[in-house]
Amino acid sequence: MQRGLHTTIDSQELESVRKQISEIPDPEIPVITIADLGILREIKVENEKIVVVITPTYNGCPAMKTIENEIRAIMNTHSILDFEIIYTYSPAWTTDWISDSAKERLRMYGIAPPGKASADKNSLLLAPRKINCPRCHSSHTELISQFGSTACKALYRCIDCREPFDYFKCH
Numbered sequence: 001m002q003r004g005l006h007t008t009i010d011s012q013e014l015e016s017v018r019k020q021i022s023e024i025p026d027p028e029i030p031v032i033t034i035a036d037l038g039i040l041r042e043i044k045v046e047n048e049k050i051v052v053v054i055t056p057t058y059n060g061c062p063a064m065k066t067i068e069n070e071i072r073a074i075m076n077t078h079s080i081l082d083f084e085i086i087y088t089y090s091p092a093w094t095t096d097w098i099s100d101s102a103k104e105r106l107r108m109y110g111i112a113p114p115g116k117a118s119a120d121k122n123s124l125l126l127a128p129r130k131i132n133c134p135r136c137h138s139s140h141t142e143l144i145s146q147f148g149s150t151a152c153k154a155l156y157r158c159i160d161c162r163e164p165f166d167y168f169k170c171h
Contacts, residue, residue: 009050013078018043020074021052027066028150031109034067038097041088050075050083055093057152058171095170107134112156112167131167133158 009017021043022035034040034054042053052071056064068085075083095114098106103113112131132139138160148155148166157164 009045009048009078009080014043014045014050017050017074017078017080020077021071024067024070024074027063029106029109029111031105032098032102036099036102036105038093038099039067048082050080051086052083053086053088055088057093059089061152093171095168098168106168110134110165111153112165114168114170116170131156133161133163134165135163136161 022033022040024034024040026032026034026037026039037057039054039057040052041055042051044051044053054064054067054071064087071085075081096116098114106113112134130139131141133141133156136158138158140159141156142159143154144157144164145155147153150166152169152171153166154169155164156167
């Protein structure tokens with residue numbers, strides 16, 4: 001049965017939709033979810049329509065279309081036709097929204113997690129940060145490139161274990 005404009009969704013099904021959407025993995029870093037990243041801002045019902053509010057990590061982030069498609073697929077699975085996906089840019093996304101547990105999963109995945117963006121006074125261009133290696137935890141690292149595997153990461157190398165790794169840049 002497909003829901004139209006005037007059919008309400010029950011609270012149990014709404015919770016199921018919320019749970020499934022919050023568990024959508026980030027397309028670029030599958031060990032963390034869009035909820036872990038803080039991309040998923042809100043899921044609400046307005047005028048019998050489900051509204052999903054998301055914030056891109058940066059303008060032009062290529063992962064957002066994939067995330068939007070995943071949300072649409074979940075709605076489709078529940079036969080929900082009356083929904084809207086809203087992009088909000090204010091306040092702008094910040095790495096401060098990444099949960100502590102997600103930062104630990106990033107580290108275990110081999111990506112150095114960001115510190116607090118509000119505490120990061122130095123631009124990578126002016127003074128590269130000393131970043132601990134996510135593999136051996138050494139602080140003896142060096143910046144190789146401002147851009148790593150994606151635009152939101154920088155490429156570092158550990159001088160001790162000699163392994164390259166991504167650092168999730170503070171925003």
